Amino acid sequence: MQTRNPLLNDFADLMTDAFGAAQAMGEEARAVFRARADRMVAEMDLVTREEFDAVKAALDASQGEVDALKARIEALEAAAKPKPASRAKKPAAKTSAKATPKASGKAKS
Structure with a gap:
């Protein structure tokens, strides 16, 4: 039996x-919070x-x-440094230059 009270x-x-009003208030509160944020x-x-990604790519x-450029500078500095020569190596270089008779450019076939 069903009664209508x-x-x-x-x-x-x-x-x-x-409940409808509470739901509407919740949505309104979310909208206000979102706008303030x-x-x-x-x-x-x-x-x-x-x-951010564009600046990061440019930085990379x-x-x-x-x-x-650092590697190039290091290579240039290394090439520009005078190499210390010892007295023992200088005469050896002169004798090796004299020992090669083919300095005239003629080659035997």
């Missing part, structure tokens, strides 16, 4: 409206992911170029 019906309607992030002047490229 007006007090229970009114209470059910009131609770349905209350967006404004705070905009005031912080943060970069976007695309800007310039770091590779710096490393290459």
Whole structure:
């Protein structure tokens, strides 16, 4: 047997409206929080992911170029340093130059 109690019906309607209002308030609170968070992030002047990736790629490229230039400078400095020559090596170099008679450019076939 089903009874219709007006007090229970009114209470059910009131609770349905209350849940609907609570849900709407929750959505409104989320929207307000989102707007404030967006404004705070905009005031912080943060970069976007695309800007960050572009700057990172440029940094990586310039770091590779710096490393290459460092290696080139080290090679040039090593080539520019005078090599210390000992007295024992100088006469040996002169005798080896005299020992090669093919300095005229003629080759035997």
